[in-house]
Amino acid sequence: MMVPSMTRSELKAACLALLDRAAVEHPAGHQGKMAARYVLRAGSNERIGLMFEKSEKTKAYLWIERRFAHGLVSRDIDHRCYPANELYKAAKEGEKPAYGRHAGLKAMRDLANADLVRFEIVRLEQLKTILSILASPSA
Template sequence: MTTVTMNRADLKAVCLTMLEAAAIEHPAGHQGKLAARYIIRTTSGERVGLMFEKGERTKPYVWVERRFARDLLDLDIEFRLSLASSLYQEAETGGKRTYGRHAALKSMRDLANADLIRFTIDRPEQMGMILQTLMAI
């Protein structure tokens, strides 16, 4: 089977179209050119917040609260765990502590200080798998 590769901008555009069809805008709103914030309603009535990094300089990342991502970890999608316990990083001597994640997460109360999983999207099918799995919770 041949895998067709997409450029980053096209992949992000497809992912955003999928998100718009499956989710509603998060109460925190979208963040201009860098991030899109959403809420997905699950079949059990849960509200799952997620953020999609859409900036042109980053890979297509999707941030999801860890407790909802359990069934996503066995899929063929690269991910990174981001624990709340290591969120604020100590700055250099005398500096202030810095937030250790994408700044657009700070205004999402449900995600800002939670344990999160950041998925790296390489193919549109991966975004589809994430959305289908979350909606089935």
């Protein structure tokens, strides 16, 4: 018997509950209905900034600084890299340069201008895996 998958809003609610248990709110705070900002303590005792897109209009995206994502990009989780050197580029010739990332990242000094990876979470187990790897002593 197949277990029905979660709706986007159910998945996001479950992800937020998991993040609330595993991490603390980022000093920049959460961003209303758009983004939840967190700090996770790595197994190496480093602080890892995380931002989760909680808007109903977007997929469940988790943003992490690329230097912490090295053990995650080879997993079965779709991701996209956002290099810092591509910030503030015009989308088209003659247009004004734009930030090029989720605006909720701008308030996070640790993530705003860093090389980032954005993971698309489609199953709660994927987020559990990410948090487990980040919190491991080798992270």
